[in-house]
Amino acid sequence: MNCDTFHRKIEDLLDEDCLMDFKNSMEEHRDNCASCKAIYEEELEIQKDFKEFFSIKDIEFKSSRTEIINAINKNQYKNNYLIQIYTHLNRHKNRYMTCAAAFIMLFLVAPNISKLFGFEQLNSDLFKFSSFKSSSSSASATTSMPSQDLAMSYDSGLGNSAVAKSNNVQETNNITFKKLEMDRGYKVIPRDTWKTSSNGKYSACVDGGTKNTVLGIRKIYVKENTTEKLWSFTINNNLDPLNTPLFLEWSQKDKMFMVIVGKATGTITEGGDIYVLNVD
Amino acid sequence: MEEDLKLVDQVLKGNIDSFNILVNKYELSIFKFTYNMIRDKEAAEDITQEVFIIVYKKIYTYNREYKFSSWLFQVARNKCIDFMRKYKRVYEANIEDEKTSCSKGISPEAMAELRETKKEIQTFINTLEELDREILVLRYSGEVTFIEIASILNINKATIKRRYYKIRERYRDFISPNETRCKI
Numbered sequence: 001m002n003c004d005t006f007h008r009k010i011e012d013l014l015d016e017d018c019l020m021d022f023k024n025s026m027e028e029h030r031d032n033c034a035s036c037k038a039i040y041e042e043e044l045e046i047q048k049d050f051k052e053f054f055s056i057k058d059i060e061f062k063s064s065r066t067e068i069i070n071a072i073n074k075n076q077y078k079n080n081y082l083i084q085i086y087t088h089l090n091r092h093k094n095r096y097m098t099c100a101a102a103f104i105m106l107f108l109v110a111p112n113i114s115k116l117f118g119f120e121q122l123n124s125d126l127f128k129f130s131s132f133k134s135s136s137s138s139a140s141a142t143t144s145m146p147s148q149d150l151a152m153s154y155d156s157g158l159g160n161s162a163v164a165k166s167n168n169v170q171e172t173n174n175i176t177f178k179k180l181e182m183d184r185g186y187k188v189i190p191r192d193t194w195k196t197s198s199n200g201k202y203s204a205c206v207d208g209g210t211k212n213t214v215l216g217i218r219k220i221y222v223k224e225n226t227t228e229k230l231w232s233f234t235i236n237n238n239l240d241p242l243n244t245p246l247f248l249e250w251s252q253k254d255k256m257f258m259v260i261v262g263k264a265t266g267t268i269t270e271g272g273d274i275y276v277l278n279v280d
Numbered sequence: 281m282e283e284d285l286k287l288v289d290q291v292l293k294g295n296i297d298s299f300n301i302l303v304n305k306y307e308l309s310i311f312k313f314t315y316n317m318i319r320d321k322e323a324a325e326d327i328t329q330e331v332f333i334i335v336y337k338k339i340y341t342y343n344r345e346y347k348f349s350s351w352l353f354q355v356a357r358n359k360c361i362d363f364m365r366k367y368k369r370v371y372e373a374n375i376e377d378e379k380t381s382c383s384k385g386i387s388p389e390a391m392a393e394l395r396e397t398k399k400e401i402q403t404f405i406n407t408l409e410e411l412d413r414e415i416l417v418l419r420y421s422g423e424v425t426f427i428e429i430a431s432i433l434n435i436n437k438a439t440i441k442r443r444y445y446k447i448r449e450r451y452r453d454f455i456s457p458n459e460t461r462c463k464i
Contacts, residue, residue, distance in 0.1 A: 011445050017426065046451060052394070053401045054316050054420035061311055064329045065303050069296065071329070072336045078294035087292055087340045 001029040006036045014043055175243070175261065177220075177277055178236040186230055188221045192247075199254045201225060202279055206245050217244045217264050222279055233277065235261065246272060255279045284348035291339055299339075303332050306349060309423075310356050316421040317360040317414070327363060331356045350431045353424065357414065357432060404454045412447050415440060 006029050012018040013026045030040050077083060089096065190205035197203070204222045220233040235243055244264040250257045255278055262272030290298035310331055315324035335355055342351050405413060411433070418429045426444070430437040 011441075011448070015426075042452075043448075046448060046455075049397050049401060050416065050420050053398055054312075054417065056312050056315055056421070059315060059321055061308060062325070063304075063307055064325060064332075065300065065307060068303055068329055068332045068336075069300060071333050072296075072299070074296050075294070076337070077292050077340075083340045084292070090340070091344060 001025045003029075003033060003036055006030065006033070007039065010040060010043055013040070014047055175273075175275060176236040177233045177275075180232045180234070182221070182230040182232055184228060184230070188223075188230070190221075191218065194223075195248065195250055195257075196225070197250045197254045197257070198252060201254060202250075204248055204250070204257055204279075206248055217242075218246070220245045220248060220259060220277070231279075251276065285344060288339060288342060288344075288348060291336070299336055302348070306352055307332070309349070310352060312421040313353060313356055313417060314360055316417045317357070318363055323363060327356065327359045331359055334359075346431050347428060349424070350428050353418065353428075353432045400455060401451075404451055407454075408447065411435075412443055415444050416447060419444060 006026060009018065009022070009026060013023060013030075016023070018026070030037050188205065189208045191208055192205065194203040194205045201224065202222055203225055204220060206218050206220055208218065217234075221230060222233065223230045233245070235245065240263075242264045243261050245259045246262045247260040248257050256276055257279070259275050259277055260272045261275055284302070287298040287302050291302070307328060311324055311328045314327045314331070315321060318324055318327070331352065335352060342348065405416065408416070414433060415429060418424050418432060419426075424432070426437050426440050430440045433440065
């Protein structure tokens with residue numbers, strides 16, 4: 001212990017706010033150092049003066065306990081279940097808050113657990129949303145697609161089975177397709193091949209180009225195999241002008257096929273949105 | 281602290297005797313604190329009464345993480361602040377009016393010196409900020425620890441200690457402005 005340390009810690013010694021060992025060494029130094037002892041005594045004197053100033057020994061204190069007890073409502077806490085419940089909740093709030101936090105975490109995490117472990121299966125209701133109404137009365141033969149029905153899209157890998165790849169179901173833009181009847185004999189060069197529906201009534205393809213290359217805006221062509229009637233489908237209210245049909249596959253329902261819509265430029269290896277289109 | 285918690289529990293079950301015990305235990309401390317805050321005996325008594333009545337009414341809101349006495353001092357402090365704002369009184373001590381019964385047996389010279397010291401401290405205290413004054417009052421009249429002061433004033437302990445030592449340093453300079461303590 002030196003004088004410097006003693007000066008810095010003198011307040012702690014006065015307030016007895018230090019450990020016993022430290023206090024002993026401080027006291028030892030004080031008793032052996034005349035200047036530090038003088039400082040300590042001066043500080044002690046100040047402390048005594050303050051204590052004297054704030055003491056109320058000059059004041060005659062009269063207890064108001066009786067008045068206090070008379071003034072309070074003695075039945076306030078008798079059989080007051082609301083206050084008892086409040087007190088209970090207040091006392092155990094940490095426990096309740098922990099439980100609440102655990103439930104919230106569970107609620108937030110549970111939907112993602114299956115994704116984390118890859119257990120999610122294809123939603124059998126995939127096609128449930130695909131039915132949509134057609135506006136056959138429209139002069140332009142535009143197929144209107146109600147937002148609830150067609151605003152379902154599915155992330156997919158291009159070139160793979162669209163169904164097998166559909167994982168994260170999400171709501172996206174409300175894209176509609178414009179349906180137009182083509183002249184008989186109109187020559188279509190399919191991008192891949194014509195794909196025939198399971199009952200053989202219809203065939204469909206995306207027109208022209210080579211798979212996975214720079215494409216440009218494409219159309220979907222659907223023909224009725226018996227009558228040779230041909231229709232084209234183009235994206236109507238395209239929010240992104242570069243969106244184009246890239247790939248299609250018939251669903252197990254004969255009048256519906258799924259279209260992957262992606263960018264018209266560049267080579268796409270994955271991504272794109274799937275829309276389900278009803279031929280009618 | 282455990283004892284106080286048990287008494288609080290009993291009060292919440294409607295046991296008035298437990299509240300009586302709490303009043304008996306803390307009434308003088310609260311009175312000392314309020315008196316030193318406002319320096320008016322009658323007002324301090326009224327405030328002390330009011331503090332305990334409020335504490336009884338709101339005892340179900342008491343946070344058990346803190347000491348019951350700290351909560352009491354907090355309520356008392358708020359009441360004193362309300363009083364000082366209402367009557368625009370800022371710690372006007374009336375040393376001349378204070379009884380000097382305790383001074384019986386002291387020589388007139390010593391008594392004069394005591395009065396002089398009290399006047400000096402009073403003048404010094406009047407120069408302090410409200411928070412510093414509260415720290416001093418709590419430390420010397422409430423005789424509460426720095427941790428409790430920190431809890432009552434809702435400031436951390438280190439800040440309280442720093443301010444408290446600064447106040448003492450300022451007081452040293454105040455009483456002997458020309459003396460400078462040798463620095464080592």
